[in-house]
Amino acid sequence: NAGVIQTPRHKVTGKGQEATLWCEPISGHSAVFWYRQTIVQGLEFLTYFRNQAPIDDSGMPKERFSAQMPNQSHSTLKIQSTQPQDSAVYLCASSPRDWDYEQYFGPGTRLTVL
Amino acid sequence: GDSVTQTEGQVTVSESKSLIINCTYSTTSIAYPNLFWYVRYPGEGLQLLLKVITAGQKGSSRGFEATYNKETTSFHLQKASVQESDSAVYYCALGDRSGGSNAKLTFGKGTKLSVKS
Numbered sequence: 001n002a003g004v005i006q007t008p009r010h011k012v013t014g015k016g017q018e019a020t021l022w023c024e025p026i027s028g029h030s031a032v033f034w035y036r037q038t039i040v041q042g043l044e045f046l047t048y049f050r051n052q053a054p055i056d057d058s059g060m061p062k063e064r065f066s067a068q069m070p071n072q073s074h075s076t077l078k079i080q081s082t083q084p085q086d087s088a089v090y091l092c093a094s095s096p097r098d099w100d101y102e103q104y105f106g107p108g109t110r111l112t113v114l
Numbered sequence: 115g116d117s118v119t120q121t122e123g124q125v126t127v128s129e130s131k132s133l134i135i136n137c138t139y140s141t142t143s144i145a146y147p148n149l150f151w152y153v154r155y156p157g158e159g160l161q162l163l164l165k166v167i168t169a170g171q172k173g174s175s176r177g178f179e180a181t182y183n184k185e186t187t188s189f190h191l192q193k194a195s196v197q198e199s200d201s202a203v204y205y206c207a208l209g210d211r212s213g214g215s216n217a218k219l220t221f222g223k224g225t226k227l228s229v230k231s
Binding site for chain 1: 217
C-alpha cells in the first residue's frame, strides 16, 4: 500500500498563474479530504468528497479555489490567479469511512506563490 | 464553530522524563465530538497516534495516553517516559459528528516536542 500520493511535492508559481494539485487516495477509501497548512492559520479544512461526490466545501475560499474528483483514483485542487497568500502546504487525506474520521494523510504539496 | 487549543510552540523534555501536552476543545455541537491526536515525525506525513470517540474513555498508543474529559473539555496527551524517537510535532484534533455529512477535522496549532538525551 503506497499510501496517499500527492503531486507535485513542490510547486512555485508567479502571482496570477494557475496551480493544479493532484491527489491519489488509498485504493478502496471512499472519502477524500483537502486541508491547507500555514504557520499563521495552522491546519485548516478545505473540502471533502464521499464516493466522488462533493459533501462539504465550507472551508474553500469562494473565489479562485475549486476541487474535483472525476474518478475514485484521483482528486484535484485548482487555484486560479494565485496570490502570495495562497502559499501553504496543501494536504490530501483519505479515509475508508468518513464517519469514522481516521484519515490517512499524504506528504503534502508545498505551494509557493512569488 | 469548533476550535481546539493546545500547548503552542515547542516543548523540550529530557529523555526518560514525563510529558504532558495540553489540549482543550470547544464545540457548538450538541453531540460529543470524536477526539484525536495526530503526529508528524521528521520527514514523514501526518499520521494518527490515537483516538477516543466516547467521553470518559482513554486512548493509548506507543506509550502515549489521552483521556476524553467532557467536564473540562480536555484531551491532554501524556507519556510517562519519553524517548528521543518521540521528537515530533503533535496535533490535537476534533471531529464533529453531529452533522450527518460533516466529517471534517478541526486541528490545534501543533506542539513541537524535542527530546534531549
